[in-house]
Amino acid sequence: MDDDFMKRCLKDNIPAVECILRIIMEQPDLTVLSVHIEDTIPNLLGRGIRMDVHAIDSTGTEYDIEVQRSDKGAGARRARFNSSLLDLNSLKKGNTYDQLPESYVIFITENDIFKEGLARYHINRIIEELNRPFDDGEHIIYVNGDYHGQDDIGKLMNDFRSSKVDDIILEPLKETVNRYKNNPREVAAMCADLEKWSMEERAEGIAEGIEKGIEKGIEKGVKKGRVEGRAEGAELFAKLLKLLQADGRTDDIKLALEDKEARERLYKEYHLE
Incomplete structure (x- = not known):
């Protein structure tokens, strides 16, 4: 659950990021095309953002993955802000609004900040009077780092919490952590x-x-x-x-x-x- 160590492990590491997103998104065929660590979106009129991990998959969907040990760092307003700047950087001049890609801001939190014991919490807009989704393509997911289930997301959270290489279950993460803990170079x-x-x-x-x-x-x-x-x-x-x-x-x-x-x-x- 150390964001700096995670960023180094995931730098240019498409297989590891792909493994993480396939489990969180529950899409075993999800294909990651690019991964950028510490990708910055500046905002000279105000505050910018620096994403822990910025990934794009084969459909053009964008992901901002943040690891947060502090509950305060994963607040609702921060999720909204990150999502808005992700959109701002995605729509190029001359494009129509329909070309704005799907986006996911994903917080992997050390604690269960909603305290309901679930592995994930999906946040999407709805039309209240109709009780149906407002499909604007913006999504926020909170992943509970304190989840201890035996399913795939439980294995993933086990690996995020593990300080010893031998305790890591998922092979792409195990290989990566072993490299950065035991290879002097x-x-x-x-x-x-x-x-x-x-x-x-x-x-x-x-x-x-x-x-x-x-x-x-x-x-x-x-x-x-x-x-x-x-x-x-x-x-x-x-x-x-x-x-x-x-x-x-x-x-x-x-x-x-x-x-x-x-x-x-x-x-x-x-x-x-």
Whole structure:
């Protein structure tokens, strides 16, 4: 139930993601075409999202898979927000609304947040007066990580909870976890990824902190981000961090945080002067 370890295990790992989705979706013939870890959808007018796992299957259906140990991180409004930005990024200019693909936001939670003992909870819109589905193609699924059944979803949740390779049941997951726990080269690669993700999360946290400070009318320098100046400069820095994060420029994020000259150069590159 560690989202960083899971992201590394599932990076470019179509068989493992396919195994997970086939069980959650109850579709044994589901075919995954692409998997992206830490896929970011920026939103320069507001908050963006960074998905743990973004997958697309052979029908074009999109999946945002999130692992959450904290119940608060899997709130209803977050599910709604993730789903809305997933849609925003899916419909290309010139496409009709009918071309918007089916989408699933899937939260795998450590606890049974609905406390009903079910393996899954499906959330879909309905027409209340008619008591029938409103088929807009948007779906949210909560998977109960505390479920201990003997069926396939129970086996999957067992594997998510297991800290020992020998306790894992599903072969695609067992092989992957064994590789990242016991192969020195893969362990080193995983540590490098964890450092990269930590830097990106630091940048995102600083940008959000700056924005909140501006909203409260704070016009002092933002020491945490090592930025000097008033609120106007802080707002500019927040925009720069968001743009660098969206472009995956981890090294430049570090430079922006630590080097004033490099920061000025990046301002010019992104025309933020």
